[in-house]
Amino acid sequence: MMGKPVSAEFISELLAGMVVNFEIAAIALAVGLALGALLALARLGGGVLGAVAASLIGLMRAAPTFVVMFFLLNIIPRDATLFGVGVAPSGIMIVALSLVPYSASYVADNGAEALKQLRAGSPLGALQFLPNVTRAFFVLVMSSSAGAAIGVTEGIAVILREAVLLPSLGDKLVLFAIGILFFGITLQAGFALMRLLQRRLGQRALRD
Amino acid sequence: MRLWRTLLPALMSALAIAVAMFPVAATAETPDAALAKLIEDARAEASAPGACAQPNLDRLVRIFCENRIRPGVREYYPLFGTREGETRSGYDIDVARALAKHLGVEPAFVRVNAATRIPLLAEDRIDVILATMGHNTQRDGQARFIRPHYYQSESIIVGPRALAVKDWPDIAGRTVCVTIGNGSNAQIVSHNARLMLFDEAGVLPGQLKDETCTLAAQDDSFFDYYFIEPAFAARFDKKFGFAQVPWGMAVARAGSSERLARTLDLMSQIFHRDGIFLEIARANRVGTGFLERQQAVWKQPQCNTDTGSANSACVLPALNADLQPTPFVGRVVAFEKWFKARTGVELSLPMLKTMPAWSLFKDGIVNSLILVAGALAATLLFALVLGAVQSSRMILLRWPARAMTIILQSSPVVLTLVIAAAVAHALFPYSSAVAIGAAIVALGLMNGSNAGQAIAEAMHTLRAERGSAQGAGGIPTRELFGRAVSRSATQIVSFLINAAKGTPIASFIGAPELLSALTDITSFASGRATTYSLLLIFYVVVVVIVVWLCGRLQVWLERRQAAA
Numbered sequence: 037m038m039g040k041p042v043s044a045e046f047i048s049e050l051l052a053g054m055v056v057n058f059e060i061a062a063i064a065l066a067v068g069l070a071l072g073a074l075l076a077l078a079r080l081g082g083g084v085l086g087a088v089a090a091s092l093i094g095l096m097r098a099a100p101t102f103v104v105m106f107f108l109l110n111i112i113p114r115d116a117t118l119f120g121v122g123v124a125p126s127g128i129m130i131v132a133l134s135l136v137p138y139s140a141s142y143v144a145d146n147g148a149e150a151l152k153q154l155r156a157g158s159p160l161g162a163l164q165f166l167p168n169v170t171r172a173f174f175v176l177v178m179s180s181s182a183g184a185a186i187g188v189t190e191g192i193a194v195i196l197r198e199a200v201l202l203p204s205l206g207d208k209l210v211l212f213a214i215g216i217l218f219f220g221i222t223l224q225a226g227f228a229l230m231r232l233l234q235r236r237l238g239q240r241a242l243r244d
Numbered sequence: 245m246r247l248w249r250t251l252l253p254a255l256m257s258a259l260a261i262a263v264a265m266f267p268v269a270a271t272a273e274t275p276d277a278a279l280a281k282l283i284e285d286a287r288a289e290a291s292a293p294g295a296c297a298q299p300n301l302d303r304l305v306r307i308f309c310e311n312r313i314r315p316g317v318r319e320y321y322p323l324f325g326t327r328e329g330e331t332r333s334g335y336d337i338d339v340a341r342a343l344a345k346h347l348g349v350e351p352a353f354v355r356v357n358a359a360t361r362i363p364l365l366a367e368d369r370i371d372v373i374l375a376t377m378g379h380n381t382q383r384d385g386q387a388r389f390i391r392p393h394y395y396q397s398e399s400i401i402v403g404p405r406a407l408a409v410k411d412w413p414d415i416a417g418r419t420v421c422v423t424i425g426n427g428s429n430a431q432i433v434s435h436n437a438r439l440m441l442f443d444e445a446g447v448l449p450g451q452l453k454d455e456t457c458t459l460a461a462q463d464d465s466f467f468d469y470y471f472i473e474p475a476f477a478a479r480f481d482k483k484f485g486f487a488q489v490p491w492g493m494a495v496a497r498a499g500s501s502e503r504l505a506r507t508l509d510l511m512s513q514i515f516h517r518d519g520i521f522l523e524i525a526r527a528n529r530v531g532t533g534f535l536e537r538q539q540a541v542w543k544q545p546q547c548n549t550d551t552g553s554a555n556s557a558c559v560l561p562a563l564n565a566d567l568q569p570t571p572f573v574g575r576v577v578a579f580e581k582w583f584k585a586r587t588g589v590e591l592s593l594p595m596l597k598t599m600p601a602w603s604l605f606k607d608g609i610v611n612s613l614i615l616v617a618g619a620l621a622a623t624l625l626f627a628l629v630l631g632a633v634q635s636s637r638m639i640l641l642r643w644p645a646r647a648m649t650i651i652l653q654s655s656p657v658v659l660t661l662v663i664a665a666a667v668a669h670a671l672f673p674y675s676s677a678v679a680i681g682a683a684i685v686a687l688g689l690m691n692g693s694n695a696g697q698a699i700a701e702a703m704h705t706l707r708a709e710r711g712s713a714q715g716a717g718g719i720p721t722r723e724l725f726g727r728a729v730s731r732s733a734t735q736i737v738s739f740l741i742n743a744a745k746g747t748p749i750a751s752f753i754g755a756p757e758l759l760s761a762l763t764d765i766t767s768f769a770s771g772r773a774t775t776y777s778l779l780l781i782f783y784v785v786v787v788v789i790v791v792w793l794c795g796r797l798q799v800w801l802e803r804r805q806a807a808a
Binding site for chain 1 (some may be wrong): 404406407408418421440443451454455456458459481627650651654655656657658659662663666667670746747748749751752760761766772773775776777780781783784786788791
């Protein structure tokens, strides 16, 4: 039981914040899919281009999201323009872009595997790419909480700003538990969706 | 009477000798008289035929030639310098108008901001800076500051009224929103606060209102305006103030500006003494505490002289903002120049130029490496412990461990770190070591629980495959567990790498690793682009090394499995 109640708007603000987490994850995955697909094709093509793509994928795997986020935040001028158009990214976009190295390298790895399966005559094996991408999406949702560090009002930022006004550790822990519950339900729902997708693909494989 | 007649000539002679011996005391002027003479002389020079066409004209004379003075003022600094259409208002604006009126010329305002005010003065595009400029020792070399100072501000911490923050110990581990380049940032950093950096002060009130920032630090003069708003004042208050800095008008350091500087010195003295600054401040609703104290100072006889502005007992010193340089700063600067000459790229290495930055940088690297090593060790330890517990046949051991794993998997990394930090700070007083320790435990638990789950799953499959356990004629549990660890080598390695990659996020809870250190350095120094590029390179190299080491571990574990 909390000694001090949270604000009346907390739940609605938390849900609105979580929508931002999904938004960030969706952007990161969309860009990652485009970039990762190109890298996967290049890597499978072999040669110099393949070697370059493999090196790039390795570097992107090694780049910590949090550092990439601060790098982008500080390297792109606030008044950056391209052909007279302002291109300085918003906080949400910076977080999304910082997740792109992870999403692109993940898509490249899994995409290359899917292409191999396809070439080996196993379209169903290639379709395993879909549940893997779903898994990546929910990892991105959880990772997007890093945005709280640069002032993006996502779900965790909402929880933390509420927590700062709570006096006791007990109250804070209850609030954090609410946060874990909300994010946990989302994550477990995501994984359930992924399992469903895998089962459907398995059933299809048996039918074929 | 005879005695009087005898003494009078002697007294007169003594008086004449005294006057001759102490001319300064005898000719001491009031600032008013000295100012009147300066203005009169300059006006006379300006009115001489052809005088205004001469090259390298004295700037005071030129002001009379052109019948205008060009004050550089701000246009978006509420209460001090604002502009709406053609209407300018604020304390600085009214001070500039009062100066111009005293000189009998018109003010021709020029817009400046924090970055352009000194360059515009050096380029002779303005005559005087009147733009909320703090007087510190670094700026003394760039402009001639007018003494006495015309205002004084201090940095204040502002936050929600409900938040119990009273002094420095209360901000340790909290995030404070600041503007880049603010001189007081180094002081905030030294009290273990984390900084969130913004380019412009104007965004801070909005960030407080939408709760992006819980605390913000900026000049009190800046927040004065917002505290006039009832809604803002109802939600936020000043927590405490620090880093008092006197504000100075300033003219160019050129010799041709010296008479203008002297004129402004005297006018500033008189404006303090006569309460003119005070009246202007009241009219603009800015704080008057400093001006009231200064009026008392400049009314004192020893200060109210034409030399008062040079009297250290009357004027305030500049804020000492000089940072101690490193012993190798010269070589660093030479390298930056060499690099630019060779590549055309402007490299800036602020972390190597001053001792505070160098110290933060070194500590940041060491702490980052400790954090990485600690996170790897903790991940491995928690993986083995949680793997063993989740593999247990005792339900009372197995299920709590599984529940813990599900909770840890369901919590975003930032939230897990914050929970670890909250618990750690409830048990121990805040320190860097506690923050690093909390981060190591959180990262170890998050990644170790996942790796532990993989070990438990491997154990389950091994048991299913062997269909036996210790006591049933099969492999002893300890050996089986070893095989499970080998079988889940890929997963363990994957989460070890993940733990190493996650270490920079520890800066979020105040662990003074390299990201945190470099953010602190860039808050009071230039070179953000280079600094964050180096940071990215550092962490990518560290992770690549961890990946290589983990690869070796994986090979060893897999060989062990093959041998089994």
